[in-house]
Amino acid sequence: MSIIQNALSGSLAAQAALNTASQNIANVMTPGYTRQGVLLAAAKPSQAGGLGAGDGVRVPSLIRFSDDYKTLQLWQAGSELGRREAVQPYLTQLEQVMGDEASSLNAGMDSFFGALNAASVEPTSSPLRRQIVTAADALAQRFNSLDQVLGQQRASINQQRLSSVAQINTLTAGIAALNREVAATRASGLNPSGLIDERDQKIDALAGLVGVQVVEQADGTRSVSLRGGQPLVVGMDAATLSAQGQPDGSQKLTLSFAKESFTLGTSGLGGPLGGLDEFEQKILQPLRESVRDMAGELSSRFNAQLAAGFAADGSAGAPLFSFDATSAGGLLQVDTTLSADDLGFSSNASQPGNSDNLLALIALKQQPVSVGSLGNVLLGDAYTQLVGRLGMDSQQNQAALKTAETVRNQAQESWKSSSGVNSDEEAINLMQYQQMYQANMKVVAVANQLFDSTLAMLG
Template sequence: MSMINNALSGTMAAQAALNLTSQNVANVMTPGYTRQGILLTSASSSRTGALAAGDGVNTPSLFRFSDDYKSQQMWNAASNQGQYSVVQPYQTQLEQVMGDDGSTLNTGLDAFFSALNAASVEPSSSPLRQQVISAADALAQRFNSLNQVLSAQRASVQQQRGTLVDQVNSLSTEIAKLNDRISGASATGTSTSSLVDERDNKIDSLAALVGVSVVNQPDGSRSVSLRNGEPLVAGSLAARMSVQTSASGVQSLAVKFASQTFNVANTHAGGQLGGLGDFETRVLTPLTQSISDMASQISSQVNAQLAAGFTQAGTAGSALFVYNASSVSGMLQITPGVQPKDLGFSSSATLPGDSGNLLKVIALKNQAISVTSLGTVLMGDAYTQLVSRLGTESQQNQASLTVANTVRTYARSNWQSTSGVNKDEEAINLVQYQQMYQANMKVISVANQLFDSTLALLP
């Protein structure tokens, strides 16, 4: 009977292994599936004596081919990839808009100062004076158009941030629910492999949105927190992330877990949320302020110089520009009702045809202005330096994104080498377990023949 019992345990073990192999093969194309293995151990003999070989084979449990270190590498790579990929479309759009010769501020400035130079030939000419006003209006529209693009990007960033926060909350809730199901299944001895795979896929998706740190717990659950320690998931509890908007329109992140609220800096969130915060802080906000500085100082310097001159009627020159920092579409405008005769080109009230003050207005192009992110620069060079700095930022981000994509591909491949299904390996397992099953069935057949032979000897 011991032969039959031993062989029976072998057939059951082979059957369990064949079922497991079929599960691996069935999921060879399933994204995020972790292959499983079966643990076989020799059963100790329940009998005594020198000839008691043992009681067959035990199959105490199944196991997953998983490596937490490789999983963490893959999640970190997903965060870095998300951080650089989310901002590249914004930077590419800004490069195209600011580098377009048809809409660049440099073209508008050149046209404005060209009109002033043309007027210096005959300062009393009304058509030439009108050309100056028209060129000033075109320059103002270029500033306003660019300001609208920057404002639209800021609104888009804020809208996308809100969408990403909703996704973070949804994924955190789902991970917490899976933690609860995994803990319950583990307590009853039920296989949790498919649930763990589903949870790991959710964590991978979450890692693309924010930088995460994952810690395994004894009950099979996983605690998930931001890189700085703010909790997102603990057991079956999920935190709630929200976007806080100040009176000035500046957004910040907050995480509420249980009764505690944690403030999270936009630039420290990691993943796509961190990428948006970094882009907004380092690129978009300084660029917007720099364009506003340029508009403000061009307006104030031109107006101040024109006010120092005299019109054809001998009165003080009128302001040409109106600067309004609170307006998106009308940040810079022409003074309503300004006429060619109101321009103070003359340096003397008694010399209506003089161009002395007009030459000083022309010279402003080579005067210094103070611009956020650049410091003190020449008026004619400020925009060129802003475009150059934007191009550098974009190139650096593209290079970082290329590296992040490579690291993510390597991390994914590294994870796959351990946890992914290998078709050749499973094919070999299938043959081996089939042979194991057949061999044990042969043992049972031999045992039956011996038993029958023994019975035949009895009278």
């Protein structure tokens, strides 16, 4: 009967292989599906003596064609891509706003100082003086509009961060639940491949939000942590991430796990969460502070110079600008009801037509001022340098984004080469295992014929 037992074991092995191939083919278009195969091993002979060829074939387990290194590379590439993608829309918007003539501070500055130059020809002209007040108000509105855009970007980043935190918490809870199912499935002797695929997809989505480190455990669960080592998922337990608003408008990230809480640093998070933080800390906030420094320097220096001069009636020059970075109405304001004759253009109280102080006001454009991220620069050059630096940051991020896209695509192709389903390969497997099954059934038929012949001889 050993010939029949061998053939039956072969047919059962062929059936298992055909079932596996059919599962692969059914999931050829399923995202994240990892192909499977059968592991065949020759059964040792149970009969004594040298004529025992063996007891057929056995299938110890199914093979899951997964390369942990390639999977890790895929997750790391996704994290870097998310980091660059999250930042670029903000950089592009700032480039468009700051380069637009309608909102450019350079254009407003040129118009304002152009009005001052025009008035220097005839300092006593009320229309020319009024034009200065109008140009000053237009310049102030440009400062306020740009500051508002920068403030709106920060608010948008805070909202996007809150959304990312909520998604991270949902994913970590899902990964922990799948860890529990994978461990239970393995313990019961069932195949957990589908659960592992689902868990890997959630880890990939998590890596697309924040940089992670993943460690495989002996029971089949996976522990996930941030790059800094703070735990996100350990076994069947998940951490909770939260973002709290601070008085200065920033947000503080806190990670709670079990009874411990960790305040996360402001760098090295990776993914969109890290990219947004880097953009806010290194580009957006310094830029906003620089714009405010420009407005403050313009206001203080211009008002101080006006106070040193005399109005048309011989009184001290009145201030033109008022600066308050905390004002809801705008950081730079101009009193449009200010009488143009109150501007202190003269350096001599008894000579209304004197323009010496007006010339000193015009010269302020070429005087150095202290501007946040730039240091000491000429007032007239500060905005140009800010736009130039922003352009460089945007170009660098665009180049890094293209690289990240290429790396991610390559990582996906590399993963598919090991874990993806190849329709042609599965078609060949179907034919081979079909032939294997038919051959084993032929062996059963031959064994039956031999058995019948033996009975006929004995009869």
